[in-house]
Amino acid sequence: MDTEHIHLDEFAHLRTFFHRFDPRAKIVSCLVLLVIAVSLKTPAGLAVALIGICLMIRGAQLPVRRILKRLGFIIPVVLMVGIFLPVVKLGTPLFSVDLGFCQLNFTKEGLQASILFLLRITCAALLMILLTFTTPLHVLLHSLSDLKVPQIFTQLIQFALRYFFVLYDEVTRMQRARRSRNFKPAKHIFSRRTLSIIGGMIGVLFIRSYERGERVYFAMMSRGFRGKIRLLDYPQIRVKDYVFAFLIILLGVLSLIIDQEGWGWPAVWK
Amino acid sequence: MAGCLEIENLYFKYHDGTLALKGVSLSIEKGEKVAILGPNGAGKSTLLLHLNGIHLPQQGVVRVNGVEINSSNEHQVRSKVGLVFQDPDDQVFAPTVWDDVAFGPLNMGLQRQEVEKRVADALQAVGMWEYRHRAPHHLSYGQKKRVAIAGVLAMDPQIIVLDEPSAFLDPVGQSNLVGILDDLNKEGKTILIATHDVDMAAEWATSIIVIKDGRVLAQGGTELLVQQDLVEAAGLRFPLVSQVFRETAVKYDLPLPCTVEEGKKILLKLTRH
Numbered sequence: 263m264d265t266e267h268i269h270l271d272e273f274a275h276l277r278t279f280f281h282r283f284d285p286r287a288k289i290v291s292c293l294v295l296l297v298i299a300v301s302l303k304t305p306a307g308l309a310v311a312l313i314g315i316c317l318m319i320r321g322a323q324l325p326v327r328r329i330l331k332r333l334g335f336i337i338p339v340v341l342m343v344g345i346f347l348p349v350v351k352l353g354t355p356l357f358s359v360d361l362g363f364c365q366l367n368f369t370k371e372g373l374q375a376s377i378l379f380l381l382r383i384t385c386a387a388l389l390m391i392l393l394t395f396t397t398p399l400h401v402l403l404h405s406l407s408d409l410k411v412p413q414i415f416t417q418l419i420q421f422a423l424r425y426f427f428v429l430y431d432e433v434t435r436m437q438r439a440r441r442s443r444n445f446k447p448a449k450h451i452f453s454r455r456t457l458s459i460i461g462g463m464i465g466v467l468f469i470r471s472y473e474r475g476e477r478v479y480f481a482m483m484s485r486g487f488r489g490k491i492r493l494l495d496y497p498q499i500r501v502k503d504y505v506f507a508f509l510i511i512l513l514g515v516l517s518l519i520i521d522q523e524g525w526g527w528p529a530v531w532k
Numbered sequence: 533m534a535g536c537l538e539i540e541n542l543y544f545k546y547h548d549g550t551l552a553l554k555g556v557s558l559s560i561e562k563g564e565k566v567a568i569l570g571p572n573g574a575g576k577s578t579l580l581l582h583l584n585g586i587h588l589p590q591q592g593v594v595r596v597n598g599v600e601i602n603s604s605n606e607h608q609v610r611s612k613v614g615l616v617f618q619d620p621d622d623q624v625f626a627p628t629v630w631d632d633v634a635f636g637p638l639n640m641g642l643q644r645q646e647v648e649k650r651v652a653d654a655l656q657a658v659g660m661w662e663y664r665h666r667a668p669h670h671l672s673y674g675q676k677k678r679v680a681i682a683g684v685l686a687m688d689p690q691i692i693v694l695d696e697p698s699a700f701l702d703p704v705g706q707s708n709l710v711g712i713l714d715d716l717n718k719e720g721k722t723i724l725i726a727t728h729d730v731d732m733a734a735e736w737a738t739s740i741i742v743i744k745d746g747r748v749l750a751q752g753g754t755e756l757l758v759q760q761d762l763v764e765a766a767g768l769r770f771p772l773v774s775q776v777f778r779e780t781a782v783k784y785d786l787p788l789p790c791t792v793e794e795g796k797k798i799l800l801k802l803t804r805h
C-alpha cells in the first residue's frame with residue numbers, strides 16, 4: 263500500500279474560536295507563552311502551563327489521536343536526553359549500573375532535569391501543533407511577513423515545504439516503480455544489491471528533485487509569483503483577539519509566578 | 533503589421549552544456565492559432581519558456597507586442613503571456629483546486645470579487661467546478677491538467693501558450709479543449725500550443741511551426757503537414773485523413789486533404805461521379 267499523502271492543513275478548516283483567532287495575535291501570544299514555558303524551572307510551573315495548553319487544544323476541537331501521533335516526532339529526542347541527562351549530571355546518586363569498563367551513576371538531579379526537559383519540550387511541541395493545526399499554512403506565512411519577519415525566512419519556509427512535497431511525491435513514485443518490478447529488499451540492510459539499488463535511488467532522487475524543483479519555481483513565476491504571499495481576505499484584528507492573546511500571555515505569567523516557588527509545594531497552596 | 537510575438541535568432545544553452553536552441557527565428561500574428569511540432573528533445577518546451585521571460589535570451593531577441601523582453605519587464609510580460617506547463621505536477625500545488633486557480637489572479641493584485649469571478653469562470657470552462665474543494669494532488673493526471681489550464685485562463689492573458697495540452701486528456705476532454713481554445717481565440721487571443729498530435733494540429737491550427745534540433749525547419753499553413761520531405765525530416769507522420777486519401781488524391785489529381793471536413797468533401801465529390 264502507498265503511504266497516504268501528508269496533509270498539513272488537515273484541521274485548518276474547522277471553525278472554532280481558536281481558528282478564527284487573528285493569526286498575528288495568535289502567533290505573538292503563542293510565542294510569548296512558548297518562551298516562558300521553556301524557561302520554567304519547576305514541575306509545578308510547567309504543569310500549569312501544560313494544563314492551560316491542553317485546555318486550549320480541547321477548545322480548538324483537535325482530535326487527540328492526531329495530536330499524539332504528531333507528538334510522536336519528539337519521542338526520539340526525549341528518549342536520548344532522558345537517558346543521558348541522569349547519567350551526565352553530577353549529584354546524589356540514586357542507583358548505578360556497572361558496565362564492566364565503567365560505572366554509570368543515575369543521579370537525582372539528573373532525573374529531575376530530564377523530567378523538566380520532557381515537560382518543556384511537550385509544552386513547546388503542543389503549542390506549535392496548536393498553532394499549525396489551526397492556521398492554514400499560507401495564512402501563517404502571510405502573518406509572519408506581516409509581523410516583519412524578513413521575507414527571506416518566510417520564502418525559505420514556503421519553498422522548503424513546497425519542495426518537501428515534491429520530494430515526497432518522487433519517493434512515492436520511485437517506490438511504486440520499484441515494487442511493480444518486484445524489487446524486494448534483502449533481509450539485512452548490508453546486502454550488496456539492496457544497498458547499491460537504494461544508493462542509486464537516493465542519487466537519482468536528488469537529481470530529479472533538483473530539476474523538478476526548478477520547473478516548479480518556473481511555474482510559480484509564470485503565474486506572477488514575486489515572493490510575496492497574497493491572501494483573499496485580509497484579516498482584521500478585533501478586540502476579541504487582543505483579549506484572547508492577553509489571556510494566553512496571562513497563562514504564561516501565572517505559570518511563571520508559580521514557578522518562582524522552587525521545587526517544593528508552591529506557596530499559594532500552603 | 534508587426535507580429536505580436538517575434539523571435540529573432542534565439543540561442544539557449546542549459547547549465548550542462550546542452551545547446552537546446554540554435555538560432556530560432558519566427559513571427560506570430562495576433563489572433564493566430566499556432567501549433568509547434570517537432571520530435572522529442574527538439575527544444576519546444578525550452579522555446580516556450582522564453583515566451584514569458586522565464587528564460588531570458590542568452591543570445592537573440594524575443595518581442596511581445598513589439599517590446600523586447602528583458603529582466604526589467606519580465607514581470608509585466610507574465611500577465612500578457614500565460615504559460616501552461618507540460619507536466620501539471622510542476623504547476624499545481626495549492627491545498628485546494630480553488631486556491632490553485634486563484635494563485636495567479638491574487639499575484640496580479642486583483643480584488644476579491646474579480647478573483648472569485650475569474651476562478652469560477654476558468655474552472656467552469658475546463659469542467660472542474662465541481663472539484664473546487666478537492667486537493668489537487670489527489671486528482672487524476674488529466675484532471676490536474678485541466679486545473680493547470682484553468683490556472684492560466686484565470687489570469688486572462690492576451691497570448692496563451694500551452695505545452696502538450698492534449699496529452700492525458702480523454703477524448704471528450706480533448707474535444708472540449710479544442711472548444712475552449714477556439715472560444716478564447718474568438719475573443720481575440722493568440723494561442724500557441726506545442727504538441728505531438730498531428731491530427732489535432734491539422735484540424736485546429738491556422739499556422740504550423742516545425743522545429744528540430746533547436747532550429748525552425750518550416751513555418752507556414754497546415755499544408756506543411758503533408759509535405760513528404762518535411763514530415764520525414766521532422767520525425768512526424770501525415771494526418772490520418774491525409775493517409776487515407778493519399779493514393780486517391782494522386783489518382784484524381786486533387787489536393788491532399790488535412791482535415792476531416794476536407795476529406796468528406798472529396799468523398800462527396802468522388803461518389804457523385
Ligand SMILES: Nc1ncnc2c1ncn2[C@@H]1O[C@H](COP(=O)(O)OP(=O)(O)OP(=O)(O)O)[C@@H](O)[C@H]1O
Pocket residue numbers: 473546547548550551552570571572573574575576577578579618
Ligand atoms: N533542465 C535541463 N538541463 C539540461 N538539458 C535540458 C534540460 N531540459 C531540456 N534539456 C535538453 O534540451 C533539449 C530540448 O529539450 P526540450 O524539453 O525543450 O524538448 P521538447 O521539444 O519539449 O521535447 P518533448 O517533446 O519530449 O517535450 C533536449 O536535448 C533536452 O535533453
Ligand SMILES: [Mg+2]
Pocket residue numbers: 576577578618695
Ligand atoms: Mg517538451
